[in-house]
Amino acid sequence: MKKRVIRSPFFCVNPKAYLYGEKALKMAKKADELAEKYDIDIFFTVQYVDVYRIAKETSRLIITVQHMDSLTVGPGMGYILPEGLVEAGVQATFLNHAEHPVSINQLVTIMKRAEELGISVIACADSIAEAQAIATLKPDVMVCEPTELIGTGKVSDLTYMEETNQAVKSVSPNTFVLQAAGISTVKDVRKAIKSGADGTGGTSGIVCAADPIQTLEEMVEEVVKVRAELKE
Amino acid sequence: MKKRVIRSPFFCVNPKAYLYGEKALKMAKKADELAEKYDIDIFFTVQYVDVYRIAKETSRLIITVQHMDSLTVGPGMGYILPEGLVEAGVQATFLNHAEHPVSINQLVTIMKRAEELGISVIACADSIAEAQAIATLKPDVMVCEPTELIGTGKVSDLTYMEETNQAVKSVSPNTFVLQAAGISTVKDVRKAIKSGADGTGGTSGIVCAADPIQTLEEMVEEVVKVRAELKE
Amino acid sequence: MKKRVIRSPFFCVNPKAYLYGEKALKMAKKADELAEKYDIDIFFTVQYVDVYRIAKETSRLIITVQHMDSLTVGPGMGYILPEGLVEAGVQATFLNHAEHPVSINQLVTIMKRAEELGISVIACADSIAEAQAIATLKPDVMVCEPTELIGTGKVSDLTYMEETNQAVKSVSPNTFVLQAAGISTVKDVRKAIKSGADGTGGTSGIVCAADPIQTLEEMVEEVVKVRAELKE
Amino acid sequence: MKKRVIRSPFFCVNPKAYLYGEKALKMAKKADELAEKYDIDIFFTVQYVDVYRIAKETSRLIITVQHMDSLTVGPGMGYILPEGLVEAGVQATFLNHAEHPVSINQLVTIMKRAEELGISVIACADSIAEAQAIATLKPDVMVCEPTELIGTGKVSDLTYMEETNQAVKSVSPNTFVLQAAGISTVKDVRKAIKSGADGTGGTSGIVCAADPIQTLEEMVEEVVKVRAELKE
Numbered sequence: 029m030k031k032r033v034i035r036s037p038f039f040c041v042n043p044k045a046y047l048y049g050e051k052a053l054k055m056a057k058k059a060d061e062l063a064e065k066y067d068i069d070i071f072f073t074v075q076y077v078d079v080y081r082i083a084k085e086t087s088r089l090i091i092t093v094q095h096m097d098s099l100t101v102g103p104g105m106g107y108i109l110p111e112g113l114v115e116a117g118v119q120a121t122f123l124n125h126a127e128h129p130v131s132i133n134q135l136v137t138i139m140k141r142a143e144e145l146g147i148s149v150i151a152c153a154d155s156i157a158e159a160q161a162i163a164t165l166k167p168d169v170m171v172c173e174p175t176e177l178i179g180t181g182k183v184s185d186l187t188y189m190e191e192t193n194q195a196v197k198s199v200s201p202n203t204f205v206l207q208a209a210g211i212s213t214v215k216d217v218r219k220a221i222k223s224g225a226d227g228t229g230g231t232s233g234i235v236c237a238a239d240p241i242q243t244l245e246e247m248v249e250e251v252v253k254v255r256a257e258l259k260e
Numbered sequence: 261m262k263k264r265v266i267r268s269p270f271f272c273v274n275p276k277a278y279l280y281g282e283k284a285l286k287m288a289k290k291a292d293e294l295a296e297k298y299d300i301d302i303f304f305t306v307q308y309v310d311v312y313r314i315a316k317e318t319s320r321l322i323i324t325v326q327h328m329d330s331l332t333v334g335p336g337m338g339y340i341l342p343e344g345l346v347e348a349g350v351q352a353t354f355l356n357h358a359e360h361p362v363s364i365n366q367l368v369t370i371m372k373r374a375e376e377l378g379i380s381v382i383a384c385a386d387s388i389a390e391a392q393a394i395a396t397l398k399p400d401v402m403v404c405e406p407t408e409l410i411g412t413g414k415v416s417d418l419t420y421m422e423e424t425n426q427a428v429k430s431v432s433p434n435t436f437v438l439q440a441a442g443i444s445t446v447k448d449v450r451k452a453i454k455s456g457a458d459g460t461g462g463t464s465g466i467v468c469a470a471d472p473i474q475t476l477e478e479m480v481e482e483v484v485k486v487r488a489e490l491k492e
Numbered sequence: 493m494k495k496r497v498i499r500s501p502f503f504c505v506n507p508k509a510y511l512y513g514e515k516a517l518k519m520a521k522k523a524d525e526l527a528e529k530y531d532i533d534i535f536f537t538v539q540y541v542d543v544y545r546i547a548k549e550t551s552r553l554i555i556t557v558q559h560m561d562s563l564t565v566g567p568g569m570g571y572i573l574p575e576g577l578v579e580a581g582v583q584a585t586f587l588n589h590a591e592h593p594v595s596i597n598q599l600v601t602i603m604k605r606a607e608e609l610g611i612s613v614i615a616c617a618d619s620i621a622e623a624q625a626i627a628t629l630k631p632d633v634m635v636c637e638p639t640e641l642i643g644t645g646k647v648s649d650l651t652y653m654e655e656t657n658q659a660v661k662s663v664s665p666n667t668f669v670l671q672a673a674g675i676s677t678v679k680d681v682r683k684a685i686k687s688g689a690d691g692t693g694g695t696s697g698i699v700c701a702a703d704p705i706q707t708l709e710e711m712v713e714e715v716v717k718v719r720a721e722l723k724e
Numbered sequence: 725m726k727k728r729v730i731r732s733p734f735f736c737v738n739p740k741a742y743l744y745g746e747k748a749l750k751m752a753k754k755a756d757e758l759a760e761k762y763d764i765d766i767f768f769t770v771q772y773v774d775v776y777r778i779a780k781e782t783s784r785l786i787i788t789v790q791h792m793d794s795l796t797v798g799p800g801m802g803y804i805l806p807e808g809l810v811e812a813g814v815q816a817t818f819l820n821h822a823e824h825p826v827s828i829n830q831l832v833t834i835m836k837r838a839e840e841l842g843i844s845v846i847a848c849a850d851s852i853a854e855a856q857a858i859a860t861l862k863p864d865v866m867v868c869e870p871t872e873l874i875g876t877g878k879v880s881d882l883t884y885m886e887e888t889n890q891a892v893k894s895v896s897p898n899t900f901v902l903q904a905a906g907i908s909t910v911k912d913v914r915k916a917i918k919s920g921a922d923g924t925g926g927t928s929g930i931v932c933a934a935d936p937i938q939t940l941e942e943m944v945e946e947v948v949k950v951r952a953e954l955k956e
Contacts, residue, residue, distance in 0.1 A: 045336045048344035075341055076308030077348035095338025103463070104277045105357040106327025109307055112280030116309035124828060125337040131825035132857060133850045133871075154829045161828060161857045164895070175829075199860070231335070361595035364588060364625060365618045365639075386597045393596060393625045396663070407597075431628070509800045512808035539805055540772030541812035559802025567927070568741045569821040570791025573771055576744035580773035589801040695799070 029146030032090060032119050034168060036204055037221050037255050038069040039248050040150075040229030042122075044094065047235060048075045053082055058241050060086035062248045068255075070248070071120055071150065071229070076108065083117025092120040092150070095128045098137040110141045120148035124162070126175045132161075139165055150206065156195045163199035169227065170196045173209040182210045189223035212237070214250040221254040261378035264322060264351050266400060268436055269453050269487050270301040271480050272382075272461030274354075276326065279467060280307045285314055290473050292318035294480045300487075302480070303352055303382065303461070308340065315349025324352040324382070327360045330369040342373045352380035356394070358407045364393075371397055382438065388427045395431035401459065402428045405441035414442045421455035444469070446482040453486040493610030496554060496583050498632060500668055501685050501719050502533040503712050504614075504693030506586075508558065511699060512539045520546045520553060522705050526712045527552035532719075534712070535584055535614065535693070540572065547581025556584040556614070559592045562601040574605045584612035588626070590639045596625075603629055614670065620659045627663035633691070634660045637673035646674045653687035676701070678714040685718040725842030728786060728815050730864060732900055733917050733951050734765040735944050736846075736925030738818075740790065743931060744771045749778055754937050756782035758944045764951075766944070767816055767846065767925070772804065779813025788816040788846070791824045794833040806837045816844035820858070822871045828857075835861055846902065852891045859895035865923065866892045869905035878906045885919035908933070910946040917950040 041059050043052060056072050063070040064087070072089045074082055083091050096118075097107040113121070123138055124130050130138065135151070142149045151167035153159035159172040172192035174184060184192075184207065193205045204226035211217060212233030220228035228251065237243035273291050275284060288304050295302045296319070304321045306314055315323050328350075329339040345353070355370055356362050362370065367383070374381045383399035385391035391404040404424035406416060416424075416439065425437045436458035443449060444465030452460035460483065469475035505523050507516060520536050527534045528551070536553045538546055547555050560582075561571040577585070587602055588594050594602065599615070606613045615631035617623035623636040636656035638648060648656075648671065657669045668690035675681060676697030684692035692715065701707035737755050739748060752768050759766040760783070768785045770778055779787050792814075793803040809817070819834060820826050826834065831847070838845050847863035849855035855868040868888035870880060880888075880903065889901045900922035907913060908929030916924035924947065933939035 042337075045331050045334055045339065045341045045344070048333075048341055049347035075344040077311045077344050077350070079309045080312050081348075093338065099277050101280075102277055103359065105274075105354060105359040106325065107277065107360070109277040109280055112277070112307040112309050115281035116313075118309070122337060126829070127335065127337040128339070129827035129829050132820060132828050132831065132854050133822070133825050135828065136851055136854045136857070155832055157861060158828050158832045161832070161860045164857045164860055165853060356596060358597070361597050363593035364596050364599065364622050365590070365593050367596065368619055368622045368625070387600055389629060390596050390600045393600075393628045396625045396628060397621060506801075509795050509798060509803065509805040509808070512797075512805055513811035539808040541775045541808050541814070543773045544776050545812075557802065563741050565744075566741055567823065569738075569818060569823040570789065571741065571824070573741040573744055576741070576771040576773050579745035580777075582773070586801060591799065591801040592803070 029114055031146040031148055031168075034090070034148065034204060035069050036226035037251050038071065038204070038227040039251050040071040040073075040092075040206055040208060040227055041234060041244060042071075042073045042094075042208070042229060042231045043235050044073070044231050045075065046231065048078060052078050053085060055240065055244065056082045056086055056089060058244060059248075060089045062245060063088035066248060066252045068248065068252060073122065079113065079116045079118055090119045090148070091117050092122065093118050094122050094125065096121045096123070096138060096142070096147070098134060098141050100141075110145050110147060114145050114147065118147065120150060120168075122150045122152065123167075125152045126154055126173065135162070136165065139167065156192060159192055159195050160199050163196045163203055166200045167203055169204045169206050171206045171208060172196065184209045186219060186223055189220060189225060193224045211247070214246050217247045217250040218254055221251060221258075261346055263378040263380055263400075266322070266380065266436060267301050268458035269483050270303065270436070270459040271483050272303040272305075272324075272438055272440060272459055273466060273476060274303075274305045274326075274440070274461060274463045275467050276305070276463050277307065278463065280310060284310050285317060287472065287476065288314045288318055288321060290476060291480075292321045294477060295320035298480065298484045300480065300484060303459075305354065311345065311348045311350055322351045322380070323349050324354065325350050326354050326357065328353045328355070328370060328374070328379070330366060330373050332373075342377050342379065346377050346379065350379060352382060352400075354382045354384060355399075357384045358386055358405065367394070368397065371399065388424060391424055391427050392431050395428045395435055398432045399435055401436045401438050403438045403440060404428065416441045418451060418455055421452060421457060425456045443479075446478050449479045449482040450486055453483060453490075493578055495610040495612055495632075498554070498612065498668060499533050500690035501715050502535065502668070502691040503715050504535040504537075504556075504670055504672060504691055505698060505708060506535075506537045506558075506672070506693060506695045507699050508537070508695050509539065510695070512542060516542050517546055517549060519704065519708065520550055522708060523712075524550035524553045526709060530712060530716045532712065532716060535691075537586065543577065543580045543582055554583045554612070555581050556586065557582050558586050558589065560585045560587070560602060560606070560611070562598060562605050564605075574609050574611060578609050578611065582611065584614060584632070586614045586616065587631075589616045590618055590637065599626070600629065603631065620656060623656055623659050624663050627660045627667055630664045631667055633668045633670050635670045635672060636660065648673045650683060650687055653684060653689060657688040675711070678710050681711045681714040682718055685715060685722075725810055727842040727844055727864075730786070730844065730900060731765050732922035733947050734767065734900070734923040735947050736767040736769075736788075736902055736904060736923055737930060737940060738767075738769045738790075738904070738925060738927045739931050740769070740927050741771065742927065744774060748774050749781060751936065751940065752778045752782055752785060754940060755944075756785045758941060759784035762944060762948045764944065764948060769818065775809065775812045775814055786815045786844070787813050788818065789814050790818050790821065792817045792819070792834060792838070792843070794830060794837050796837075806841050806843060810841050810843065814843060816846060816864075818846045818848060819863075821848045822850055822869065831858070832861065835863065852888060855888055855891050856895050859892045859899055862896045863899055865900045865902050867902045867904060868892065880905045882915060882919055885916060885921060889920045907943075910942050913943045913946040914950055917947060917954075
C-alpha cells in the first residue's frame with residue numbers, strides 16, 4: 029500500500045474509548061462530511077472492531093488506530109496484526125501514547141512494519157527530550173503533550189507549543205506536529221495552528237462537549253478559517 | 261447481553277494471527293456451515309478488525325477474540341473496550357494465553373467485565389497448578405496447555421489430558437475443558453474428546469495443514485462422530 | 493536452604509522505598525531487638541542493596557525482599573536472581589503486591605524457585621476472588637488488601653478481615669494470613685490479630701509516624717499482648 | 725554526588741546473573757586489582773544484593789547495576805530506588821538492555837534521576853536507528869549491540885562497529901561508545917578498540933571462559949596495549 033499523503037493543516041478526532049459502534053460511526057460520518065466539504069485531512073481514531081465498518085461507510089477520513097503491534101503473520105494471541113489493519117481499511121496509527129507506552133526497540137520495530145505497509149505513524153512524546161529522541165525516527169506526525177494536561181481541558185501554553193514544534197522540526201523537518209493537549213474551544217484550535225503546528229484536534233474537548241457533533245464542526249471550521257488566513 | 265449457552269462437545273478454531281480479512285472470512289464461513297450442519301458449537305477466533313464483518317456474514321459461530329482488556333468507556337488509547345466488542349458481535353474471549361499473559365488482578369477484573377457483558381471466558385493455564393488457581397474463578401472454559409507443546413504439532417499425552425480435565429473439574433465442575441495443544445489429526449481430535457475434554461480444536465494443525473478447509477471439516481466431523489459414540 | 497519456620501502471631505515491617513541505607517539499618521536493628529526481646533517473628537522488607545548489610549547486623553529478623561524474579565543463573569540483565577538473594581541473607585519475599593503485579597504463570601514459576609531455595613513467600617491479593625485463586629498455590633503467607641486502602645491509613649473493617657482470613661484458610665489451611673492494610677495505631681494492630689489473622693504490620697503507619705521507632709515498638713508490644721491474651 | 729569522570733579506553737565486566745555473592749566478589753577483586761595496576765576505568769556489573777559488599781571491598785571499580793527504576797523515596801514495592809543504590813556504592817547503571825527494555829518515557833525519567841544523583845548511564849540500543857534516538861538524550865556511554873549477537877560469542881563486524889560509533893558520536897560527540905557484543909578473545913578486544921570505540925568488555929566471553937579470571941586479565945591487558953599504541 030502506498031502511504032497516504034497528509035496535507036497541513038489537518039485535524040484529528042481521537043475518541044479513545046469514549047465512542048464505539050453506532051456512536052463512533054455517527055461521528056465518523058460527520059467528520060467525513062466535513063473532510064469532503066472543506067477538503068481537509070482528518071485523522072479519526074477508532075476501536076479496532078469498528079475499523080471495517082467505518083472504513084466502508086466513509087470515504088475521506090484517515091482511519092486511524094490508537095496503537096498497533098509489530099506482530100507478523102503467524103502465531104501471537106490477541107495482538108494487533110498490521111496486515112489485518114490494512115486490509116480492513118486502516119491508514120494510520122498512533123504509537124507510544126502516554127496511555128500506551130512502548131519500548132524504544134518496539135517503537136523502531138513497529139515503525140518499520142508501518143513503513144512496509146504504508147501506514148502513517150503519529151508518534152507521541154511526553155516531554156521535549158522524548159520528542160527529540162523520537163523525531164530522529166522521522167515519524168509522519170508527532171504529538172508532544174505534557175502528560176499532566178491530557179484530559180484536563182487545559183491547553184498547553186503558546187510557548188510550550190512553539191518550543192515543541194521547533195524541537196521536532198529541528199530534528200525532522202518533514203514531520204508534522206499535532207498540538208492536541210486539552211483543546212476544547214475554537215480559540216484553542218486557533219492558538220494551536222497559529223503556534224505553527226500542522227494539526228490540532230481533541231478527545232474530551234469534543235466527545236464530552238455539550239454537543240459533540242457541533243463542537244467537531246466548529247473546530248474543523250476554525251482550522252479552515254486559520255488555513256485561509258495563513259494563505260493570505 | 262445474555263451469555264450464550266455452550267454445549268459439549270464443542271470445537272475451537274483459533275487462527276491466531278495466521279489469518280485475517282478475506283482468508284479469515286472464508287474459513288469462518290466454512291466453520292459456520294459446519295456448525296449449522298452438525299448442530300455443534302464452534303468458537304472461532306479473529307483479529308479484532310475482522311469481528312464485525314465475520315459476525316455479519318455468519319450466524320452460528322461463537323465469534324471469539326484472543327484477548328480483551330478491562331477498559332471502561334472513557335479514556336485509554338489502543339486498548340480493547342469490552343462494550344465495543346459486544347456491539348460488534350463478539351460472544352467470547354480467550355484470556356491469559358501463554359502468548360498474552362495477564363496478572364491475576366487483571367484476570368479477575370477482566371472476568372468481571374466479561375460477566376457484566378455476557379462474554380464467555382476461555383481462560384488458559386500453563387500448568388496444573390496454574391489451572392487450579394484459575395479454576396477457582398470459574399471461567400466458562402479452561403485450556404491447560406503445557407507451553408512447550410504450543411505450535412509444535414505434538415499433542416499432550418492422554419495422562420496429561422486426563423489429569424488436567426480432572427484438576428479443573430475438581431475445582432470448578434461446571435467449567436468446560438478444552439484440550440487443543442498440538443492437535444493436528446483426526447486421531448488427536450478423538451483422543452482429546454475421549455480423554456474427557458469438553459472440546460478440542462487447533463491453530464497450526466488447521467491453518468498450516470495442506471488443505472486447511474478440509475482439515476477443519478474432518479476434525480469437526482470427528483468430534484461429531486465421537487459425540488454420537490458417547491451418546492450410545 | 494531449609495525454609496524458616498514462621499510462628500503466629502508475627503509482625504511485618506514493610507518500609508517499601510521509604511527507608512534505605514543507614515535509616516533502614518537503624519529501624520531493622522530496633523526490630524531485631526524487639527524480635528529477640530519478645531521472641532516474635534518479624535518480617536522486615538528491604539531494598540535489595542541493603543540485604544547484605546542488614547542481614548550481617550541483625551540476627552532474628554526475617555530479611556524479606558519486596559519482589560523477586562524467577563531468573564536462573566546465566567544471562568538476564570537487571571533482574572533479581574533468587575540464588576543471589578539467599579547467599580546475601582534473604583529468607584522471604586513478597587510477591588504480586590498491588591504495586592508489583594505478576595502474571596499467574598510467573599507467580600507459579602517464581603514460587604517454584606522460592607520453594608527450591610527455601611525462601612518463604614508472602615503472596616498478595618487485591619480481592620477475595622484473587623485471594624482464593626492464589627491460596628490454591630499454598631503460599632506461606634497471604635495478604636489480602638483492598639487496593640483502595642493501601643497507604644491511606646484507613647484500616648480494613650473487621651468483617652472484611654474475617655472474610656479474607658476465612659477465604660484463604662478454607663482453601664489453604666496452613667497458609668498464614670497477614671492483615672496489614674492501613675494499620676496505623678495499636679488499636680488497628682489489636683483488631684487485626686483479633687480478627688483471626690496470623691500477623692499484622694505496616695508501611696506508612698510506621699515510617700510516616702511522628703516517631704517511627706517508638707510506633708514500631710508499641711505495635712510489636714501490642715501483638716505480644718494480644719498473643720498473651722489469646723493463650724489464656 | 726558528583727558523577728565520576730570516565731576515561732577512554734575503558735573496560736566493562738558484565739557478569740549479568742552468571743555470578744553472585746562470593747564468586748562475583750572474587751572476580752570484582754581481580755578487576756579492581758587490574759584497574760589499579762593499569763590505571764584503567766572498569767565498569768563491573770553486579771546483582772543488587774552484592775553492591776554493598778563489593779563496594780566495600782574494592783576501591784577503583786565503577787560499581788554498576790544492570791538496571792534501575794525512576795522510583796522516588798516513598799511507596800513502591802520491589803523496585804530499585806536510585807538513592808538506595810548511591811548510598812550503597814553504585815556509580816553507574818545500564819539502561820534499556822535488550823534483556824530489560826524500557827519505554828522512551830521511562831528512559832527519559834530514569835536518566836533524569838541518574839543525573840540528579842550523579843549516576844553514570846550506559847544506555848543500550850539494538851539498532852542504529854534506536855542508537856541515534858537514544859543518543860539525543862546524551863547518555864554517558866552507549867552500547868549498540870545487534871540483539872541477535874548477544875551471548876553468541878560472535879562479534880559484530882568491523883563495519884558495524886565503525887558505523888555505530890559514528891552514528892552515536894554524530895548525534896552526541898561526548899557520549900562514549902562501548903562495543904561488547906560477542907567479545908570472547910583478545911583479538912576481539914583489539915578489534916573493538918581499534919574500531920574507534922571507547923570501551924569494550926563482555927559477559928559470556930569472560931564468565932564462561934575456561935579460566936574467567938585469566939581471560940579477564942588478558943582482555944584488560946589487551947586494552948592497555950592498544951591504549952599505548954594509540955598514544956604513540
